[in-house]
Amino acid sequence: MAISEAEVKKVARLARLAVPDERLAAYTQNLCNILDLVDQLSAVDTTGVEPMAHPLEMMQRLREDVVTETDHREKYQAVAPEVEDGLYLVPKVIE
Amino acid sequence: MEWETVIGLEIHAQLATNSKIFSGSSTAYGAEPNTQANLVDLGMPGVLPVLNKKAVELAIRLGLAIDADIAPRSIFARKNYFYPDSPKGYQISQYELPIVANGHMDIQLENGDTKRIGITRAHLEEDAGKSLHEDFQGQTGIDLNRAGTPLLEIVSEPDMRNAKEAVAYMKKLHALVRYLGVGDGNMQEGSFRCDANVSVRRPGAEFGTRAEIKNLNSFKFIERAINHEVERQIDIIESGGKVVQETRLYDPDKDETRSMRSKEDANDYRYFPDPDLLPVEITPADIEAVRATLPELPDAKKQRFMVEYALSAYDASLLTLSREVADYFEAVAQGCGDAKLAANWVNGEVSKTLADNEMEIAAIPVSSAALVELLKRIQDNTVSNKIARDVFAAMWNGEGSADAIIDKKGLKQITDTSAIEAVIDEIIAKNPGQVAEYRSGKDKLFGFFVGQAMKASKGKANPNTLNDILKQKLEG
Numbered sequence: 001m002a003i004s005e006a007e008v009k010k011v012a013r014l015a016r017l018a019v020p021d022e023r024l025a026a027y028t029q030n031l032c033n034i035l036d037l038v039d040q041l042s043a044v045d046t047t048g049v050e051p052m053a054h055p056l057e058m059m060q061r062l063r064e065d066v067v068t069e070t071d072h073r074e075k076y077q078a079v080a081p082e083v084e085d086g087l088y089l090v091p092k093v094i095e
Numbered sequence: 096m097e098w099e100t101v102i103g104l105e106i107h108a109q110l111a112t113n114s115k116i117f118s119g120s121s122t123a124y125g126a127e128p129n130t131q132a133n134l135v136d137l138g139m140p141g142v143l144p145v146l147n148k149k150a151v152e153l154a155i156r157l158g159l160a161i162d163a164d165i166a167p168r169s170i171f172a173r174k175n176y177f178y179p180d181s182p183k184g185y186q187i188s189q190y191e192l193p194i195v196a197n198g199h200m201d202i203q204l205e206n207g208d209t210k211r212i213g214i215t216r217a218h219l220e221e222d223a224g225k226s227l228h229e230d231f232q233g234q235t236g237i238d239l240n241r242a243g244t245p246l247l248e249i250v251s252e253p254d255m256r257n258a259k260e261a262v263a264y265m266k267k268l269h270a271l272v273r274y275l276g277v278g279d280g281n282m283q284e285g286s287f288r289c290d291a292n293v294s295v296r297r298p299g300a301e302f303g304t305r306a307e308i309k310n311l312n313s314f315k316f317i318e319r320a321i322n323h324e325v326e327r328q329i330d331i332i333e334s335g336g337k338v339v340q341e342t343r344l345y346d347p348d349k350d351e352t353r354s355m356r357s358k359e360d361a362n363d364y365r366y367f368p369d370p371d372l373l374p375v376e377i378t379p380a381d382i383e384a385v386r387a388t389l390p391e392l393p394d395a396k397k398q399r400f401m402v403e404y405a406l407s408a409y410d411a412s413l414l415t416l417s418r419e420v421a422d423y424f425e426a427v428a429q430g431c432g433d434a435k436l437a438a439n440w441v442n443g444e445v446s447k448t449l450a451d452n453e454m455e456i457a458a459i460p461v462s463s464a465a466l467v468e469l470l471k472r473i474q475d476n477t478v479s480n481k482i483a484r485d486v487f488a489a490m491w492n493g494e495g496s497a498d499a500i501i502d503k504k505g506l507k508q509i510t511d512t513s514a515i516e517a518v519i520d521e522i523i524a525k526n527p528g529q530v531a532e533y534r535s536g537k538d539k540l541f542g543f544f545v546g547q548a549m550k551a552s553k554g555k556a557n558p559n560t561l562n563d564i565l566k567q568k569l570e571g
Contacts, residue, residue, distance in 0.1 A: 010363075014175070014363055014365065015175075016177055051191075053170040053191075053192075053368045053374050054170075054368065054370065054372075054373050054374060056373060058373050059373055059374060059375065059376040060146055060372060060373040060374060060375045060376070061145070061146075061373075062145075062146050062147070062148035062151060062375075063114075063119070063145045063146060063147055063148060064148060064149075065112045065113050065114050065147050065148060065149035065150075066113065066114060066119065067113050067114045067119055067120065067121045068114070068119030069114075069118065069119045069120045069121070069131075069133040071130040071131070072133070073127075073129045073130050073132075076129070076132075076134075076137060077129070082234070084231060084236065085128065085236070086127055086128035086129050086130070086238075087128050087129065087227065087231075087236030087237055087238055088129065088179075088236070088237040088239070089231055089234045089235070089236055089237070090179040090234065090235050090237055091234060091235070092228065092231075092233050092234055092235050093178065093179055093226065093228075093235050
């Protein structure tokens with residue numbers, strides 16, 4: 001299965017990854033190779049096989065609904081780049 | 096030319112848990128910023144989510160109430176997008192195999208007809224934090240207390256055909272969520288939020304291109320925003336343009352929707368199963384355990400009220416809008432033994448006074464037992480219905496019990512025939528002209544005499560006795 005350079009650029013943008021123009025061709029080729037491998041898997045007849053959501057043959061364990069955490073804001077904010085009034089500050093994002 | 100509106104709603108209901116969906120942090124509203132955000136909520140490397148059992152139970156609870164299928168095996172997926180109030184870079188949600196699917200709810204239309212609205216699915220997911228854009232000199236402040244709060248996203252079929260139906264559906268679902276105790280439904284605090292998918296088409300044609308309107312946090316806004324969006328789309332099409340599929344934000348101040356350009360890539364969420372969470376298994380025994388704790392649902396309660404208490408559909412539906420009102424009514428009806436009288440009072444004076452005071456029934460100062468005492472005084476003719484309303488107002492103001500107020504204010508009805516006769520004799524003597532007119536066939540004047548007599552007795556004359564005596568005397 002082929003993937004175009006435009007698609008690679010789009011996926012990179014969605015994942016916030018910088019792909020320099022001179023590497024774009026190489027990335028595209030590598031991703032095509034991986035997708036070719038997946039295509040080979042697709043050739044296997046999986047009729048009647050339930051799609052696997054997780055490799056472990058186990059079911060999720062559930063937690064009782066109890067508050068177990070206490071406030072450690074000061075500790076967490078000590079490693080944040082910038083805080084004010086208890087808020088984490090980030091570059092402005094607004095609609 | 097005619098247009099048909101097509102609406103589907105996505106409603107996010109916060110679930111009434113003490114702790115978050117994947118961590119042991121508190122979900123209490125209104126705490127100091129970031130004091131309820133632990134390492135899992137902050138999306139620190141190496142942490143693992145552990146699913147809250149109560150969130151699963153509440154999802155099943157709603158699923159059963161809308162007659163839906165509960166998935167025996169359900170999986171969580173990552174919905175990938177970048178926004179600072181979602182620190183992991185993805186939201187844990189459900190994509191394939193949601194916990195609830197194929198439900199429905201019947202809504203009442205304005206003309207009294209019932210319409211069934213399909214509910215495609217309801218899935219569990221985590222809420223994001225909050226971004227605060229003001230006061231930080233070109234920066235955005237992030238509060239992650241809400242991050243990880245459990246949500247149930249309830250997705251309807253595109254079955255609604257106008258804004259009023261959308262509001263009716265939203266109100267009914269809101270009432271149901273509260274009935275079941277699935278969530279508190281507090282819209283001011285954002286515990287119950289709605290996005291609307293809106294499109295227009297020629298009747299019978301294929302669905303048109305839809306726009307998604309976000310930020311609809313009141314019943315009033317949703318109706319206005321949908322109507323506005325419908326007009327916008329019709330204008331575009333009729334002037335030769337094309338509706339673009341996009342996300343629009345409703346601005347209640349300007350009463351308009353505007354495009355959210357930043358969401359252009361938003362539909363490319365690249366969902367995949369979350370490797371941090373195993374599939375969730377729900378056994379028939381789990382489902383039956385939840386079913387056993389379900390309260391009587393609003394529709395069933397309404398039917399029962401109509402049969403058991405012989406109430407009209409209208410009275411019964413008003414009384415079953417909330418569980419608290421229904422419980423209050425039942426206590427009063429059983430206490431006084433007259434369901435119709437109880438219904439008239441709860442839907443009348445009680446609900447009116449609550450509305451005037453912008454109060455919920457949970458905070459009502461007149462208990463059901465206190466109201467029963469008052470209604471008994473109507474039943475035994477101690478006071479008329481009219482005087483009882485004054486007594487009720489006094490009870491509301493904390494002036495004491497019904498009997499104490501009737502006694503203190505001397506409101507006891509006059510049933511003594513001779514006292515009433517005296518009053519009537521005086522009025523007849525004072526108004527010879529009207530008496531003559533009445534006797535010559537002007538029946539309508541009867542009301543005049545009743546009014547005069549009531550006034551003279553300060554409203555305390557028993558209306559039936561008064562009418563009887565008055566009639567006798569006038570016929571003379």
